[in-house]
Amino acid sequence: MLLRVLGTAAGGGLPQWNCACPGCTGARRHPSRRRLHDGLAFHGADPDAWFLANATPDVAEQLEGQPALRPGAGKERTPVIRVVLTDAELDHTLGLLRLREAARIEVWCTRPVHEALTVRLPLTDILSPYTTLTWHDLPLTGAGRPATVAGLEVSALPLSDKRPRYAAGEPSHPAWSTALKVHDPGTGTRALYAPALAAWSDPLDDEIAGADCVLLDGTFLDEDEPRRTGVSRRTASGMGHLPVEGSGGTAERLHRTGAQVFYTHLNNTNPLADPGDPAHERLAGLGLRAAEENMVVQL
Numbered sequence: 001m002l003l004r005v006l007g008t009a010a011g012g013g014l015p016q017w018n019c020a021c022p023g024c025t026g027a028r029r030h031p032s033r034r035r036l037h038d039g040l041a042f043h044g045a046d047p048d049a050w051f052l053a054n055a056t057p058d059v060a061e062q063l064e065g066q067p068a069l070r071p072g073a074g075k076e077r078t079p080v081i082r083v084v085l086t087d088a089e090l091d092h093t094l095g096l097l098r099l100r101e102a103a104r105i106e107v108w109c110t111r112p113v114h115e116a117l118t119v120r121l122p123l124t125d126i127l128s129p130y131t132t133l134t135w136h137d138l139p140l141t142g143a144g145r146p147a148t149v150a151g152l153e154v155s156a157l158p159l160s161d162k163r164p165r166y167a168a169g170e171p172s173h174p175a176w177s178t179a180l181k182v183h184d185p186g187t188g189t190r191a192l193y194a195p196a197l198a199a200w201s202d203p204l205d206d207e208i209a210g211a212d213c214v215l216l217d218g219t220f221l222d223e224d225e226p227r228r229t230g231v232s233r234r235t236a237s238g239m240g241h242l243p244v245e246g247s248g249g250t251a252e253r254l255h256r257t258g259a260q261v262f263y264t265h266l267n268n269t270n271p272l273a274d275p276g277d278p279a280h281e282r283l284a285g286l287g288l289r290a291a292e293e294n295m296v297v298q299l
């Protein structure tokens with residue numbers, strides 16, 4: 001399988017339109033530091049059959065920026081677009097509205113995410129005059145057969161009951177926020193994508209041990225970053241994002257894994273937004289890296 005990194009930033013992107021923090025200012029001064037919202041495209045043996053992992057507010061620019069994902073020569077349009085969702089967060093779902101030019105949109109998601117996106121954010125009602133939107137159940141990892149999407153097997157590993165703010169009134173469910181597990185039955189390779197990791201768990205540990213590539217929540221570098229930078233009065237983990245560094249951070253758990261590990265969903269306050277920051281060297285010492293825009297990983 002091949003995965004394309006279409007963006008690597010947390011909600012707001014880098015720079016964020018209303019922000020003048022050092023990260024955003026740096027990205028305005030150095031356009032190479034700009035990052036779109038985190039999202040991926042996957043394909044298996046057939047490069048023309050692909051799906052998106054999350055549909056970000058930047059999705060149209062992200063597709064246009066990838067020659068391989070543009071409509072093929074002689075074809076006027078991309079008639080069907082497939083999207084698998086990790087959660088119902090606005091930064092991962094607003095792109096569905098921008099995909100309305102497709103004749104068909106096929107979406108795979110967990111039950112609570114479907115509830116949020118049809119009741120709280122009534123996407124079916126809004127999109128049905130424009131396109132045919134079809135919802136598919138995204139099976140939980142280990143519970144029955146995974147979904148086959150574009151020739152790849154996909155399931156959702158439950159991570160937490162962190163609901164989007166617009167759906168805060170919805171009932172608790174373990175699969176509000178998930179990691180996507182993507183398995184290529186042709187090559188036997190596996191990728192794991194978790195842009196919002198609120199807590200470590202044994203099942204996650206097991207999935208990481210069996211994965212060839214992991215793209216993980218790198219929102220905040222350390223636990224105090226949201227408070228220190230004025231983003232929130234809460235800590236990183238209090239906001240549903242385990243920090244990268246420090247005790248309880250993900251780096252210390254990941255550095256012994258055999259998988260290629262890339263941090264993504266970087267907030268604009270994250271020092272990793274600056275390619276010269278010494279945190280990059282510290283991570284490299286552990287065999288870990290920040291994901292780069294437009295990076296391609298062949299597995």
Ligand code: MLT
Pocket residue numbers: 010011089090091165196239240
């Ligand atoms: C998150 O990743 O925690 C959310 O996207 C935050 C938000 O609501 O913007």
Ligand code: MN
Pocket residue numbers: 010011089091265
């Ligand atoms: Mn987010």
Ligand code: ZN
Pocket residue numbers: 016019020021022023024025268269
């Ligand atoms: Zn900023």
